[in-house]
Amino acid sequence: MTTVLRLSAVALCLLAAACSKKEEKDKPAAPVADTPLIFEQKTADAEVNLTFPEAMKTFPYVHAQAYTAGKENLEIFIAQSARDRAALIAEGSNPPPYLRTIKWTVSGQSDRLFSAYSELTNYTDGAHSNMIYHAELWDKKTTNPVGHQHLFVNGSGTDLSSADTFLCHQIEAERSHRNENPTTQAEGGFTCPKLFDSHFVLLPSTVKGKIGGLLVLFAPYDVGPYAEGPYQIRIPQAVIRAVINPAYAADFAGDPVAVTTDPAG
Structure with missing residues (x-):
């Protein structure tokens, strides 16, 4: 498995948007266009899926950044899956298509705080899939992420x-x-x-x-x-x-x- 497919790297990719936001602390949130609740794509080499609950629309600044980071992550996964599977096929293997899903869930919130988490499931022809969590916490008044x-x-x-x-x-x-x-x-x-x-x-x-x-x-x-x-x-x-x-x-x-x-x- 190549580095880009390692689950540890995924967490960094998902965090990229939040880290960028931290550097803009206290700046007003820019208007956000309506962000889709689903991104999905299927090729001969991989199938990917990114989903958000309807409740995420209430926090467009979080939703937009999570969507952008997740979509980019999945597009990289598709491209790398094609290269990896091509190499395995050239060696005589017959790997099944790879799979990656990212599912977001809105958890608790108060007048000041909002939190959500994602479950990333990854399958790249092993005995079973793997999964990791990623958690986000935001200040609703400043629209800035809050370090835990x-x-x-x-x-x-x-x-x-x-x-x-x-x-x-x-x-x-x-x-x-x-x-x-x-x-x-x-x-x-x-x-x-x-x-x-x-x-x-x-x-x-x-x-x-x-x-x-x-x-x-x-x-x-x-x-x-x-x-x-x-x-x-x-x-x-x-x-x-x-x-x-x-x-x-x-x-x-x-x-x-x-x-x-x-x-x-």
Whole structure:
């Protein structure tokens, strides 16, 4: 597999638009044309698909940048798939067409904050597909992206040990539930992740207009074997309230809304 097809590179491509936006901090958002909710293309070598929920239209500045970055990512994937498959066919192989999909989901929001995440699924003739998450957090008043560390009182220097412990216990509880057997990270050969090193978005609250907590996103292999699937772990805002940045403290209240779907299917 070439470098451009590596999943680690995908995250950088998806982040490109947000990084560019950060450099324009505090500039008014330019008018955004109506952005499509779907981009799809199919060739003899690859099939790609980019989708957004209708709710994304409410935030055109986020939608437009995510669409542009996603479309570019998929067009690069199609071109590289053609080159890679041609090389394999020349060697006598008969690889199936490759596949890449990017699906965006709007998560929680408050009067001040908005968040969404994408699931990128990638198949390039292996035993199974691979998937990664990418999370975005935006300030609705400034229309600027917010670095996740800025949610907390001391930025990346904030002590999140209590949240990290809670996160690990919740992962082990969910893994034990799926495995129908007590499971710990240490015994299973996996480590307990740190919140700062993880992808997370906001959860809607039982209090209207507020944030009820964080949804921490783990792709297969991140915290357990591939067969266990992805994990979406909920951290109630009460667990992190003491370390929330005062600028955003008023946005957090209540409890996370009830779970409606299981990410593992």
